[in-house]
Amino acid sequence: xxxxxxxxxxxxxxxxxxxxxxxxxxxxxxxxxxxxxxxxxxxxxxxxxxxxxxxxxxxxxxxxxxxxxxxxxxxxxxxxxxxxxxxxxxxxxxxxxxxxxxxxxxxxxxxxxxxxxxxxxxxxxxxxxxxxxxxxxxxxxxxxxxxxxxxxxxxxxxxxxxxxx
Amino acid sequence: xxxxxxxxxxxxxxxxxxxxxxxxxxxxxxxxxxxxxxxxxxxxxxxxxxxxxxxxxxxxxxxxxxxxxxxxxxxxxxxxxxxxxxxxxxxxxxxxxxxxxxxxxxxxxxxxxxxxxxxxxxxxxxxxxxxxxxxxxxxxxxxxxxxx
Numbered sequence: 001x002x003x004x005x006x007x008x009x010x011x012x013x014x015x016x017x018x019x020x021x022x023x024x025x026x027x028x029x030x031x032x033x034x035x036x037x038x039x040x041x042x043x044x045x046x047x048x049x050x051x052x053x054x055x056x057x058x059x060x061x062x063x064x065x066x067x068x069x070x071x072x073x074x075x076x077x078x079x080x081x082x083x084x085x086x087x088x089x090x091x092x093x094x095x096x097x098x099x100x101x102x103x104x105x106x107x108x109x110x111x112x113x114x115x116x117x118x119x120x121x122x123x124x125x126x127x128x129x130x131x132x133x134x135x136x137x138x139x140x141x142x143x144x145x146x147x148x149x150x151x152x153x154x155x156x157x158x159x160x161x162x163x164x165x
Numbered sequence: 166x167x168x169x170x171x172x173x174x175x176x177x178x179x180x181x182x183x184x185x186x187x188x189x190x191x192x193x194x195x196x197x198x199x200x201x202x203x204x205x206x207x208x209x210x211x212x213x214x215x216x217x218x219x220x221x222x223x224x225x226x227x228x229x230x231x232x233x234x235x236x237x238x239x240x241x242x243x244x245x246x247x248x249x250x251x252x253x254x255x256x257x258x259x260x261x262x263x264x265x266x267x268x269x270x271x272x273x274x275x276x277x278x279x280x281x282x283x284x285x286x287x288x289x290x291x292x293x294x295x296x297x298x299x300x301x302x303x304x305x306x307x308x309x310x311x312x313x
Contacts, residue, residue, distance in 0.1 A: 047246025082188025138307025144300025
């Protein structure tokens with residue numbers, strides 16, 4: 001099974017990432033407002049973890065080496081905690097009325113910016129003019145994506161006219 | 166600040182970004198520590214699950230009320246869980262298939278943004294102002310430039 005999977009073109013997996021990630025956002029947006037976000041989070045993380053556990057088991061059973069290190073496990077746990085914050089805050093974001101398109105766009109653009117900044121400051125990755133233009137472009141884009149201040153409307157009940165403040 | 170008061174989802178978005186940044190930074194460092202990516206993703210999901218369960222227990226102790234779980238919660242959890250699994254597995258397989266990162270990352274990130282906007286507009290009937298469409302274009306351009 002794995003030989004076949006490894007022989008597939010990366011664009012197929014890239015499409016799968018796009019579809020699965022969009023489906024994740026779409027379903028999160030549709031979740032019932034009264035659903036407890038921690039219960040839901042625990043359930044979907046358990047399902048995802050179980051499926052990945054099975055995949056890892058079959059990967060090992062197919063004869064591939066399963067490597068692990070103490071640092072690797074600790075960092076995986078740290079990543080998991082980061083996703084925990086992101087998951088319940090995503091639900092809170094949609095409950096607070098975030099539109100799917102704007103919310104996901106703002107998250108993706110912001111994460112790309114912070115990723116480059118953290119990479120440059122902490123991991124000593126390269127930072128060139130292209131990335132600088134990218135950060136400026138994404139930041140300006142995020143600014144324009146933000147919802148506009150709602151206009152207050154005053155109703156004059158005497159002559160039924162409305163005017164904007 | 167008035168804007169934040171009217172649209173407090175922006176505050177939650179900041180926390181989502183914080184969570185993802187921490188997760189991706191740890192992931193980036195973790196990939197250099199000889200751990201099989203499938204196992205890494207599995208431990209990651211398990212620790213997310215444990216963190217949620219701890220929060221459920223704390224919530225239960227604090228609220229002292231019965232925890233009701235609607236049937237729709239099970240369906241949503243199943244669908245999100247499968248989507249997360251497919252996302253994680255496909256991400257790992259994408260790099261096993263020698264995907265060029267400078268091409269794969271912009272394509273996947275741009276694709277997610279475009280797909281979310283399309284789904285939002287056509288299925289959830291969300292509306293976007295001209296200013297927001299312009300902002301979306303700039304964000305997509307920024308994502309492409311940052312990931313190349």
